[in-house]
Amino acid sequence: MRKRKGAGRPTIADVANKAGVSTITVSRALRDPSMVSDHLRRKINNAVRKLNYVPHSHASALASTRSNIIGVIVPSLTNNVFAESLRAIYDAFGQGAFQVQLGNSRYVPAEEERLVRTFLGQRPSAMIVAGTDQTDVTRQLLENAECPVVQIMDVGDDPIDMIVGFSHFEGGKAAGLHLVQQGYKRIGFLGARMDPRSHRRLEGFKEALQFGGRYDPDLIMTTTLSSSVSLGAELIWQFCARRPDLDAVFCNNDDMALGALFGCQKAGLSVPDDIGIIGFNDLEMMAAAHPSLTSIRTDRYAIGRHAVEMIQSVLSGETPDKKIVDLGFELQVRQSTSRSASAKA
Amino acid sequence: MRKRKGAGRPTIADVANKAGVSTITVSRALRDPSMVSDHLRRKINNAVRKLNYVPHSHASALASTRSNIIGVIVPSLTNNVFAESLRAIYDAFGQGAFQVQLGNSRYVPAEEERLVRTFLGQRPSAMIVAGTDQTDVTRQLLENAECPVVQIMDVGDDPIDMIVGFSHFEGGKAAGLHLVQQGYKRIGFLGARMDPRSHRRLEGFKEALQFGGRYDPDLIMTTTLSSSVSLGAELIWQFCARRPDLDAVFCNNDDMALGALFGCQKAGLSVPDDIGIIGFNDLEMMAAAHPSLTSIRTDRYAIGRHAVEMIQSVLSGETPDKKIVDLGFELQVRQSTSRSASAKA
DNA sequence: TAACATTATGTTAGCGCTAACATCGCAAAC
DNA sequence: GTTTGCGATGTTAGCGCTAACATAATGTTA
The missing domain is CATH 3.40.50.2300 (Response regulator)
Structure with a gap:
């Protein structure tokens, strides 16, 4: 009677049972289908569908000592500038196996430090932070983090790891x-x-x-x-x-x-x-x-997308072409600075 | 030699060791300090500080069968309307023990459904979703979720659980x-x-x-x-x-x-x-x-704040005063609709 | 055909934490 | 002085998954 009950949801063991295989095979079939024969994969996928199985990401994170979380820290949620980059990040990561975890530092470096600490506590797959103006401690935490780190919205000679933005x-x-x-x-x-x-x-x-x-x-x-x-x-x-x-x-x-x-x-x-x-x-x-x-x-969407590409390239074992990417800017001249000749007196 | 190594970070066992207590006591001291004597609590807090211990949220979620995640799903990240409510949610939850997990459905109901499924897979502490126009499946998933659910930005007679917004x-x-x-x-x-x-x-x-x-x-x-x-x-x-x-x-x-x-x-x-x-x-x-x-x-910030208050009240075991809250709106008359008398011809 | 790779699958033991029960110490009650 | 009650602490066994090793099944080479 000592037994604990989980949340009642089907587990990988239920799937394994139904498919007549071991749990590790189910685990493999879900993480990297190429590791499992077509035959078993089909049976497993069927079982997954029938049981409406959803993997328990926390258990996975615990067992593998790394989570599928991408930590993103921006200084503002209402500033459209960051919203555009965020949108790109969500567009790219939202679909796949990763979960974006968003933090709002409100332009307060100490708050950013706290968030970095919390996020790293979850052993994220990658981190994206805005700007280059971290506290020394924040910087150190991120340098020691065992995951790719991309700074966005800025450029500089000395990134924590990678950086994409403009000057x-x-x-x-x-x-x-x-x-x-x-x-x-x-x-x-x-x-x-x-x-x-x-x-x-x-x-x-x-x-x-x-x-x-x-x-x-x-x-x-x-x-x-x-x-x-x-x-x-x-x-x-x-x-x-x-x-x-x-x-x-x-x-x-x-x-x-x-x-x-x-x-x-x-x-x-x-x-x-x-x-x-x-x-x-x-x-x-x-x-x-x-x-x-x-x-x-400035192309904020491109910055976000580029950051994601850099991360994906590192996570798939490649070395990114460049660790420092300057996407530049473009002067858009419009009426508000175009005086009539007579006014230029 | 079969042993696996974790990420090398200090665990609750390290803290327990250093403080000379058992792990469960540390666990209690961190989750509900009132359960532990002053004496031990002090020792534990010291050990935590010295080791720079950060609790492993995934392990906690696994053991307790519930996470500290608040799932939030909005249809747009760039629309300022949602950004304001989000800001309120982050302001309220960002500090404490909860982690906000944000999803972007891009106004696509099927995408919302997928996100709800993913989020529920993490056994969130609560869910906040925008609007009342979920698919039947989404609605059912949320109704069966074992956590408080708040719909925001809308009102209606028949909320999934709770709702705060305006008509x-x-x-x-x-x-x-x-x-x-x-x-x-x-x-x-x-x-x-x-x-x-x-x-x-x-x-x-x-x-x-x-x-x-x-x-x-x-x-x-x-x-x-x-x-x-x-x-x-x-x-x-x-x-x-x-x-x-x-x-x-x-x-x-x-x-x-x-x-x-x-x-x-x-x-x-x-x-x-x-x-x-x-x-x-x-x-x-x-x-x-x-x-x-x-x-x-419309007061989007208040909507977000109110949603958080409802959730916190439920999570602390209370029953919220009202499950349906209409925060209303206010007509702001300005120049763009104030014709001069002569123009009203 | 033996010896050896190369897959495909299984077994076992954790990952770090907490629920559930067990125990201990001490004060109030009889 | 024993009993009872209760709060503080400990022991044990998982939560659901995957790393690491083990083994079985298949192909490959000489």
């Missing part, structure tokens, strides 16, 4: 250069949240303006508030009030840029003639806006 | 009534994706227009394409070209509404005087737009 510095620089080239004179930066990636965009922007002889530290406005369209509208107001001579602004992301557009429109300022606006990421809405908004296009 | 029918009706009350005459519906929830919004809208004597089936434009700002701009174009007399439009979500605004602006139509626009959900950008956009505000 925020170069992106910011391209935005700054574009505004200079368009003939804008007093070019500002409007940044919310100001996570490390935004900081790198700002650094690139600064370099471009210095190069163009237009750098003015008083034209940099940042906040730690999280970015939103409303905040963009609010801040461009304040910015213009303080510096009425401002004639262009690089927003650290597209929400802020759209907000800046609305803010200017409310203030009766013409975009692009009175003020030029450029955003970052090129979310879908940027092209549809009126006037359409210039932005730095 | 899309009533929301659509409120939108329609508002446009009628504002004096618009030829009121259209613009709907993308047209998932079941959008259909219910449309039904509510129809009822309102019929009630107001303004219903015209020719003024309903829908597509199965997924909604986006660009699509909204594109479709309002087509709509106005086909029916130049259109003077108001209810968009099935805010992205479409924002797109419609941009489309009208490009076409030189004044919003709200030539065309009134109302959206659905009231995403943050709606208030910031120029002109600001009327919408039906």
Whole structure:
């Protein structure tokens, strides 16, 4: 009477019984059908179907000392930028044998560290983390993890393991250069949240303006508030009030840029003639806006897909072509930075 | 030499050893500290810290026949509407002993069914699924699941277990009534994706227009394409070209509404005087737009939080106050449907 | 045909944890 | 002083699966 009862669900032993084979054969047939003869495989598959057997992933993870979990940690769930990469990851992994486990670090490094710890406790098959700005401890944990690790949304010389993304510095620089080239004179930066990636965009922007002889530290406005369209509208107001001579602004992301557009429109300022606006990421809405908004296009979906490909290649025993992949960006010039000739005075 | 080696990580036995107690005592100390004396608890906590012990969740799940996983299935990762509820769920569960496992059904019922099956295979502590439009099989699987199940983003008389959300029918009706009350005459519906929830919004809208004597089936434009700002701009174009007399439009979500605004602006139509626009959900950008956009505000974060509270209450042995919770919505009237008196001709 | 590979399948012993029962120590009750 | 009750701790046997070794069945070579 000491016996414990499981959840009553059919187990691999039930399948083995029904198919008249041993449990290990069922296990093999399910994990790698090529290890089992056609004859038995058919019988096993039938039994599986009849019993409606679903493998118990925890038991499998325990026995094999590795789980089918892919741990993914992003700093935000509502930021569309990460949502796109996530979608790619789910598209690629959602179907197969892997389970994506998602963590939200909320831009807090300590939270990220906690999540990494928890996830590694599950012995994941792979880890995907956003960015390169982990704490030392987090980095060390991931370096010691016995699984492939991909950092996404950034590039750098010294990845934990593999990395795929683009250079925020170069992106910011391209935005700054574009505004200079368009003939804008007093070019500002409007940044919310100001996570490390935004900081790198700002650094690139600064370099471009210095190069163009237009750098003015008083034209940099940042906040730690999280970015939103409303905040963009609010801040461009304040910015213009303080510096009425401002004639262009690089927003650290597209929400802020759209907000800046609305803010200017409310203030009766013409975009692009009175003020030029450029955003970052090129979310879908940027092209549809009126006037359409210039932005730095990044391919977040491709980043997610690429990360998955790198992982799959490592898990199947291959060595990935490159451990550092820069997918770049593309300046999308639109109306919001295209002044009429007369305005370029 | 037959021995297998684990992953080398410290186990509960190592902790027990170091603390000079049995494994079950460690297990108890970690799961319910009140079951163990202060004295031993302190020693155990020390040992845990020194060894950097992380419990092996799979082993725990196997032994206890239930996991600490909360399965969540949503139809889209990029749709901000679900992202907000997800954020609430992660905020509430992310800290504690539970692991959120997220699935993306991509609006495909069969995919949802597959995910439910997979998730239930892990014996989750609870399940959260979006909407009420599961397949019969999915519904049955969830009804038989031995865990609390919460449907979110919708309400209905006949939940699988519990449900929290709002009525899309009533929301659509409120939108329609508002446009009628504002004096618009030829009121259209613009709907993308047209998932079941959008259909219910449309039904509510129809009822309102019929009630107001303004219903015209020719003024309903829908597509199965997924909604986006660009699509909204594109479709309002087509709509106005086909029916130049259109003077108001209810968009099935805010992205479409924002797109419609941009489309009208490009076409030189004044919003709200030539065309009134109302959206659905009231995403943050709606208030910031120029002109600001009327919408039906829903509190997605509260829905997620509420779902978690219901689950926690059931898991702690209580009976939730209500199994069906309607959090309602609120009409946010803004400029896009507020015509000047002269325009109401 | 013997000797040896090469599969295909089986047996056994865990993976790390917890349920179920057993025991122990100590205070209250008789 | 024995009995009873109860909370704190321990012992044992799995949870459902797979690694590692064992063995049987088949093919291959000289």
